[in-house]
Amino acid sequence: MNASQMLAHIADQLRMALGDIPARNGSGVMSVWPVNYLMIHVVPWPHGAKGPREAFTTKPNAWDSDREALVTLIDTFCEKKEQAKWPEHPLFGKLRQGLGCAFVQTSSGASMPRAISTSI
DSSP: OOHHHHHHHHHHHHHHHHTSSOOOOOOSGGGSTTHHHHHHHTSOOOTTOOOOGGGGOOOOOOHHHHHHHHHHHHHHHHHHTTOSOOOOBTTTBSOOTTHHHHHHHHHHHTTHHHHHHHHO
């Protein structure tokens, strides 16, 4: 995944969390607590494992506009992080308050600064 694709992927994760991209309800073993907690906080995401298709909806465009859209989505997400109800995650199901925020931070945190700084 190149830097432009990473920006689009992270933006799609935020759009799913905000309900802007409809996502199917989580099912299966990873959607049950404490398994979802372990997968978000403890177990590293397996190399080559695919994320939910909803997190790969947007195709990269111009770097500056994609970066600006991502910054806006981060701001929106941060403003709403204390809301009581969030859409279900397609893999991890219904996340307890705070766990959804942690997932977005965990899944994008290591890659986002590198992706943004790579092409600035």
